[in-house]
Amino acid sequence: MAKLTETKHREPLFHVVKRDDMPEWKAWLIRVITILVGFLFVGILSMAVTQKSLGDTYSIMFTGVFGRLLEGSTTMLWKYLQEIVILLCLALALTPAFKMKFWNCGAEGQALMGGLASIFCMIQFGEKLPYITLIIVIAITSILAGAIWGVIPAIFKALFNTNETLFTLMMNYIATQIIAYYVYIEGGGSNVINPVPFGNFPVVGNNDYFVNIAIVAVITVFMFIYLKYSKQGYEISVVGESQNTARYIGINVKKVIIRTMLISGALCGVTGMLLVAGKDHTINTNLVGGQGFTAILMSWLGQFNPFIMVLMTAIVVFLRLGVAKVADTSLLNSSFSEIIVGIVILMLVACEFFIHYSIKFRHNKKEVKA
Amino acid sequence: MSKQPAIELKNITKTFGKVVANKNVNLTAYRGEILSILGENGSGKTTLMNMISGIYFPDEGQIFIDGKEALISSPKDAFDYKIGMIHQHFKLVDVFSAAENIVLGIEDKKYNLNNSTEEIKKISSQYGFELVPQKKIYTMSVSEKQTVEIIKVLYRGADILILDEPTAVLTPQETEKLFNVLRRMRDDGKCIIIITHKLHEVLSLSDRVSVLRKGEYIGTVNTAETNENELTEMMVGKKVDLNIQRNEPKNTEERLTVNSITCVDRVGATVLDNVSFTAKSGEILGIAGIAGSGQRELLESIAGLQRLEFGDIFYFDPKTNKKESLRDKTPMQIRQMGVRLSFVPEDRLGMGLVGNMDIVDNMMLRSYSKGHSFFLKRKSPKDLAMKIINDLEVVTPSASTPVRRLSGGNVQKVLVGREIAASPTVLMVAYPVRGLDINSSYMIYNLLNEQKEKGVAIIFVGEDLDVLLELCDRIMVIGSGKITGIVDARTTTKEEIGLLMTKTDDGKENNNG
Numbered sequence: 001m002a003k004l005t006e007t008k009h010r011e012p013l014f015h016v017v018k019r020d021d022m023p024e025w026k027a028w029l030i031r032v033i034t035i036l037v038g039f040l041f042v043g044i045l046s047m048a049v050t051q052k053s054l055g056d057t058y059s060i061m062f063t064g065v066f067g068r069l070l071e072g073s074t075t076m077l078w079k080y081l082q083e084i085v086i087l088l089c090l091a092l093a094l095t096p097a098f099k100m101k102f103w104n105c106g107a108e109g110q111a112l113m114g115g116l117a118s119i120f121c122m123i124q125f126g127e128k129l130p131y132i133t134l135i136i137v138i139a140i141t142s143i144l145a146g147a148i149w150g151v152i153p154a155i156f157k158a159l160f161n162t163n164e165t166l167f168t169l170m171m172n173y174i175a176t177q178i179i180a181y182y183v184y185i186e187g188g189g190s191n192v193i194n195p196v197p198f199g200n201f202p203v204v205g206n207n208d209y210f211v212n213i214a215i216v217a218v219i220t221v222f223m224f225i226y227l228k229y230s231k232q233g234y235e236i237s238v239v240g241e242s243q244n245t246a247r248y249i250g251i252n253v254k255k256v257i258i259r260t261m262l263i264s265g266a267l268c269g270v271t272g273m274l275l276v277a278g279k280d281h282t283i284n285t286n287l288v289g290g291q292g293f294t295a296i297l298m299s300w301l302g303q304f305n306p307f308i309m310v311l312m313t314a315i316v317v318f319l320r321l322g323v324a325k326v327a328d329t330s331l332l333n334s335s336f337s338e339i340i341v342g343i344v345i346l347m348l349v350a351c352e353f354f355i356h357y358s359i360k361f362r363h364n365k366k367e368v369k370a
Numbered sequence: 371m372s373k374q375p376a377i378e379l380k381n382i383t384k385t386f387g388k389v390v391a392n393k394n395v396n397l398t399a400y401r402g403e404i405l406s407i408l409g410e411n412g413s414g415k416t417t418l419m420n421m422i423s424g425i426y427f428p429d430e431g432q433i434f435i436d437g438k439e440a441l442i443s444s445p446k447d448a449f450d451y452k453i454g455m456i457h458q459h460f461k462l463v464d465v466f467s468a469a470e471n472i473v474l475g476i477e478d479k480k481y482n483l484n485n486s487t488e489e490i491k492k493i494s495s496q497y498g499f500e501l502v503p504q505k506k507i508y509t510m511s512v513s514e515k516q517t518v519e520i521i522k523v524l525y526r527g528a529d530i531l532i533l534d535e536p537t538a539v540l541t542p543q544e545t546e547k548l549f550n551v552l553r554r555m556r557d558d559g560k561c562i563i564i565i566t567h568k569l570h571e572v573l574s575l576s577d578r579v580s581v582l583r584k585g586e587y588i589g590t591v592n593t594a595e596t597n598e599n600e601l602t603e604m605m606v607g608k609k610v611d612l613n614i615q616r617n618e619p620k621n622t623e624e625r626l627t628v629n630s631i632t633c634v635d636r637v638g639a640t641v642l643d644n645v646s647f648t649a650k651s652g653e654i655l656g657i658a659g660i661a662g663s664g665q666r667e668l669l670e671s672i673a674g675l676q677r678l679e680f681g682d683i684f685y686f687d688p689k690t691n692k693k694e695s696l697r698d699k700t701p702m703q704i705r706q707m708g709v710r711l712s713f714v715p716e717d718r719l720g721m722g723l724v725g726n727m728d729i730v731d732n733m734m735l736r737s738y739s740k741g742h743s744f745f746l747k748r749k750s751p752k753d754l755a756m757k758i759i760n761d762l763e764v765v766t767p768s769a770s771t772p773v774r775r776l777s778g779g780n781v782q783k784v785l786v787g788r789e790i791a792a793s794p795t796v797l798m799v800a801y802p803v804r805g806l807d808i809n810s811s812y813m814i815y816n817l818l819n820e821q822k823e824k825g826v827a828i829i830f831v832g833e834d835l836d837v838l839l840e841l842c843d844r845i846m847v848i849g850s851g852k853i854t855g856i857v858d859a860r861t862t863t864k865e866e867i868g869l870l871m872t873k874t875d876d877g878k879e880n881n882n883g
Contacts, residue, residue: 230744230746231745233746237724237727241725241727249735249736250700250705251702
């Protein structure tokens with residue numbers, strides 16, 4: 001009997017234990033190591049697929065991102081920054097909602113609606129309004145369009161406690177179809193809208209993207225201050241942490257949900273404007289290209305801190321562009337780049353697990369005499 | 371007296387991260403005895419018992435059952451060793467009958483409810499339980515549910531029973547009944563381990579007492595040879611004065627009148643039924659009752675968090691002598707009316723504070739919205755945080771530590787400190803010492819007494835009747851959402867309050883158990 005119970009009752013192979021005590025520097029060390037391992041992994045995998053040496057792979061990645069930067073050409077660098085700010089702007093837009101634990105999965109749709117407002121104004125008023133007025137009209141309508149698209153699920157959440165994740169996701173599909181319809185009408189059946197020459201953001205110092213980059217830089221700083229030092233940011237944190245506490249101290253929870261989603265949607269609308277007026281000057285259903293979803297991860301990996309988000313988006317965009325170049329030179333398609341970026345993001349998420357939990361394996365206990 | 375050791379713990383150690391919950395604990399419990407495990411909250415009592423019942427696995431050390439080493443890595447293993455644990459929070463299926471709950475999960479017998487019912491009746495009569503096996507759980511009182519839990523483990527043949535704070539939810543009468551049953555089980559040769567922090571229960575029930583302090587085993591004494599003071603000293607590590615001071619109320623005047631209020635919950639059930647009372651300045655009004663009798667709803671009604679169906683609440687402003695209605699006002703409106711109402715809710719980290727925020731930001735909860743600036747002002751909350759940390763001896767690495775990392779007592783000091791700092795005229799506290807160590811508890815009592823001296827009207831919802839009797843001036847008893855009596859705390863007895871707690875409309879007692 002004793003034998004039997006002993007074989008039956010064995011300690012499990014490992015326990016997962018939550019830990020709360022890892023010092024900040026150590027957590028960051030783990031993150032940096034993860035990123036380095038991620039890069040190494042990317043290099044080795046690319047090498048295996050493309051049959052090129054590791055050094056070659058990295059140098060192709062570098063040219064894919066920075067181009068001929070070493071020879072003094074900054075064209076690609078600006079392009080890289082442009083890609084960063086679009087993703088960053090979406091991540092910043094989502095952050096206040098996420099901090100409130102409102103899972104806004106509708107950045108894609110909100111940005112599309114912002115973009116639609118921009119292109120609509122550019123086509124309709126482009127020749128009629130003076131340039132400055134036109135830009136202002138574009139800005140206002142885009143922000144409103146994104147805000148409206150974001151606030152609809154918020155109103156339903158606040159009044160009827162609907163599930164915001166499903167609601168915002170569904171709003172994406174509606175937005176996509178509206179764009180498809182608009183393109184069909186405006187493109188005269190060809191399903192393509194030719195670039196509109198009106199209401200484009202100004203070229204500053206020979207640089208197409210400077211305005212976009214400057215706008216997002218301002219938004220980054222604003223968001224940091226808003227979340228950390230404003231009363232509204234404080235209310236967002238309280239509502240996100242505990243709606244009970246919020247009610248207890250007299251915060252109007254419904255109002256905060258609606259107000260925050262107005263801001264979140266508005267910033268998505270801004271991103272749509274940056275994409276249309278500041279970059280593409282046209283629109284199609286693939287305008288945002290899934291970045292609204294990547295932005296969810298960027299906001300999380302940035303721990304809702306705008307400045308960490310800058311770093312995270314820089315890394316992810318670097319990988320995306322770099323590996324795309326590797327794929328390009330080896331006649332692989334863009335899926336390869338997406339696979340690689342996906343794996344590295346997964347590694348970053350996994351490293352957060354090991355920062356917050358530790359695994360204890362079965363151990364041989366010291367014998368104690370009965 | 372040749373008692374058999376039923377269970378022996380040798381050098382048991384368990385850590386959670388950096389926190390040592392149990393350190394080299396040695397413990398022996400014999401058959402035919404009741405052993406109390408005594409210790410303050412956070413002393414590792416429950417962790418230790420969870421290791422015996424298979425919920426946790428010890429990091430180091432061994433457990434011996436009947437002299438043989440046992441490896442218990444799941445509650446199922448514990449059952450195989452005939453160990454049964456009765457948790458503080460019951461784990462029963464509401465829509466099932468008592469008998470169905472009892473046989474639930476037993477695999478090796480053919481499902482025959484009639485046979486099982488017979489066996490349940492046999493167990494009941496053997497130990498003196500009162501239980502109708504066909505009764506559904508949702509129609510049962512708390513003490514009946516507890517009976518089901520106990521019979522459940524007996525039915526599975528347990529002869530080592532562990533009860534975690536079994537009296538926390540019982541009235542004095544129900545407690546006495548439970549103790550009688552436990553004594554009968556002891557005489558039947560079972561080993562009973564009861565976890566508690568109530569000294570008088572330890573003394574009246576158990577044969578021996580083992581004391582834990584901060585996860586360490588301090589010692590075991592025979593109950594007959596000890597007293598409250600000695601046990602307290604073992605528990606706390608130093609001598610503690612157990613008397614609570616109580617001065618006569620001075621200059622009392624009406625401060626808050628609750629006038630026939632009725633509230634319903636989300637599904638429309640009445641949670642407060644025609645409740646009326648008056649809280650006076652300079653007085654502590656205690657509220658006693660079985661947990662969940664409407665205490666929370668009552669305080670939340672006053673704080674503007676609960677919609678009133680009927681009735682009204684009036685506040686008498688001491689400055690203007692005006693009578694103002696608080697009905698249908700939000701907490702923000704109440705504050706803007708100049709009503710200085712402070713509220714220490716039962717759920718400290720889920721309602722009174724934000725666990726992930728630091729002390730400074732938690733101080734701001736009450737005051738952040740003042741002024742028209744878009745930005746927060748952290749200067750005065752920071753000063754307040756430092757003052758509370760110093761005055762109330764809050765143990766924290768810094769003012770910027772998230773409050774969820776503080777121990778229960780320190781969390782409560784932060785919350786009570788903030789609420790008192792608002793210099794209230796009405797102070798409502800719900801279970802303010804639950805989970806607190808003795809020193810912190812007495813500090814809270816002293817703070818309440820200070821406020822009373824300042825002329826604050828205090829409403830104190832408590833669970834420990836001994837404390838209510840010692841601290842309060844008047845005690846209001848609430849049962850199923852109704853006020854069943856308001857008594858003078860100086861002259862009443864525990865028994866009287868116990869009877870009021872279970873009194874129903876027609877004056878008959880509803881004392882199931």
